[in-house]
Amino acid sequence: MNILMIEDDQNKIKQIVDELNNVYPSITITRRNSFQSGLKEILGNRQKYKLLILDMSMPTFDISNKETGGRLRPFAGKDILRQMYRKNIFIPTVVVTQFENFGELIENVTLSQLNIELKESFSNIYMGTVYYNAAQDNWKQDLIKYIDKYTKESEQISG
Template identity: 25%
Template structure:
């Protein structure tokens, strides 16, 4: 079994990514889903995963948890999860899937491709790679499968 945590709040993107994971891993997949910073931090504190698929922009809470709308979107929500992993002395394999071409690191914008190394060093995680997600793009699947092959 391959235990995967998919951290994604947008239903259409979550469904597409879940489908790619199911096709790739088949019956070996044990999939858990978190849809907010809080729900992801709760899960990573208690569990280890063979892989985490991480969106970088997430709401603070799941809908209905602390407010009816899930709280404020955090552009750096994914960074909070990486910070939590480091605080729990965990090193996980991570694929970043984001709709934003760059990430704010130490007060400056860094292109997603270059951010991978900086995130890996700063948060002591095994960043497998990053995908710049485009809604319903046929290239999403091939990019994700290329990174999944690096996991095993």
């Protein structure tokens, strides 16, 4: 199974990749590190990926020695889902985030509120949210639960 992960935190990437490779040794994970590189990958390879693991808050551009990443986008994941919806791209998506609140003080949104909004707006592709905490392991079971659910549903469809 081909999975695309759009995530900018290197420690989080390592932990997620290690867990997925341990549980699903035959998967292939492609990684992108920003809103722009992730969206470009989705638009250019819409049929390639069976699942998307998506961070919510990330920089606009990839960070490098020459690039600062541009501005931080608190709702970059939601913006990517919106673009997928507009372009009729149907990749089942799990949001994995380490934040419980998003946006500025004026536009503060809790993880629970965001989850409800994403379910309502993107019900055809949004599977749910995993709250990631590097000091705990329960995020691993939550992520595996979503992937197993997707795998079982896709097996039933393909017969």
